[in-house]
Amino acid sequence: MPSKKQTQRMPTEHPAVAAVRAAGATKVKVACSDIDGILRGKYLHVDKFIGATTGGFGFCDVVFGWDSGDQCYDNTSVTGWQHGFPDALARLDLSTARRVPWDGQVPFFLGEFVNADGTPFPVCPRQVLKRVLKRAEKLGLQPMAGMEFEWFNFSETPQTWAAKQGVAPEPITPGMFGYSLLRMGDQRGFFNALMDEMLAFGVPIEGLHTETGPGVYEVAIAFSEALEAADRAILFKTGAKEIGKRFGIMPSFMAKWNTKLPGCSGHIHQSLSDGKSNLFFDAKSSRSMSKLFESYLAGQLACLMEFAPMFWPTINSYKRLVDGYWAPVKPTWGLDNRTASFRVIAGSPKATRLETRCPGADVNPYLAMAAVIAAGLHGVEKGLKLTTPPITGTNQGAEDVPRAPRSLIRATHNFKLSTIARDWFGDVFVDHFAATREWEHRQWQDAVTDWEMKRYFEII
Secondary structure, three states, X not given: OOOHHHHOOOOOOOHHHHHHHHOOOOEEEEEEEOOOOOEEEEEEEHHHHHHHHHHOEEEEHHHHOEOOOOOEOOOOOOOOHHHOOOEEEXXXXXXXXXXXXXXXXXXXXXXXXXXXXXXXXXXXXHHHHHHHHHHHHHOOOEEEEEEEEEEEEEOOOHHHHHHOOOOOOOEOOOOOOOOOHHHHHHOHHHHHHHHHHHHHOOOOEEEEEEOOOOOXXXXXXXXXXXXXXXXXXXXXXXXXXXXXXXXXXXXXXOOOOOOOOOOOEOOEEEEEEOOOOEOOEOOOOOOOEOHHHHHHHHHHHHHHHHHHHHOOOXXXXXXXXOOOOOOOOXXXXXXXXXXXXXXXXXXOXXXXXXXXXXXXXXXXXXXXXXXXXXHHHHHHHHOOOOOOXXXXXXXXXXXXXXXOOOOHHHHHHHXXXXXXXXXXXXXXXXXXXXXXXXXXXXXXXXOOOHHHHHHHXXXX
């Protein structure tokens, strides 16, 4: 008779791990988001990957201790030189399994950071969003979302761009030509690769077209549950850059690269579900807006500006916020009004949603998503009433509404003082993220720009 130990069944292997084994993969690609929304990753040997699926793996915590240029912060406490940059524990989310079509179909997984006891690492951007979504779940709500990005594309490589020393990139097409079938044909291979390879990568695109400006495209990523939407968004930004290399194209998601041209947005569409239906829709309302929708919108109107660094995260973000351009500069709402910060799209039960048009394309998708959803749910929790009337035209009716901050440091000051931000995101994250934005401001203050050289070098 076999022993009891012999008859015990082995635990069932996760389907994603089984698929990696079945494919005969020798390596796996993994990545996690840093504080700026840049995916930091590595290849793992397949045996290392399989071990990591149960116990996690070490990933240097410098990914939260340096800026986008790999310069280490000198003003943070969670990580820094004083701690010696040890390994943090990264945990793979096996539900994010996909293959990379442009990298030999290598298996790919997203990860997030946890403490040694398995609790969420408080400054991990994906964990910040999951914290907000867990609170939504306690309310019996499932946030749904989809992101859009505008971005410019240039005929550059890292080498040519370095040689130009950051001046005069060459757009892939000239002129202002939005929704152009003609311009789509100028880089047909790249255009079609984005559509086809992103779909194969698990990032389905609803629409892709040229926007107004030389070499600028706009993408709408398919609507989904909010965490999946943020995953898709960060993967799209990285994927577009990787695909672009094959065509000698350098995409840029910088908020505003040229004073004379429009900036690049990162609009976020949202609704709330009970798992079966869209809770934003109410057929009995003259606007088709439920009371829940109105409270959600009231929450964004009331406090989203306190979260500003989470959707305007860089010095350059505020160069996009120019009066008279497409980027909204005041916390306003309107019915199908693209000049408002919050565009209410109300109609059918399926399509009724809110489009938050404030964020730029330079966002960390996890943090921007966390900010807009937390602001909306704040309104739901507090039962806020939508008392502000919608604007018409461009800010007509918003004459007395204060405009958004014009600088990162001002926005960061407001963020640090926000009790709502601390309630939703935690003190550790607020203090750390604020410190990183203060560092960013200090780097800009210390830099001598070409604007200063042109203005002062000869004349002063």
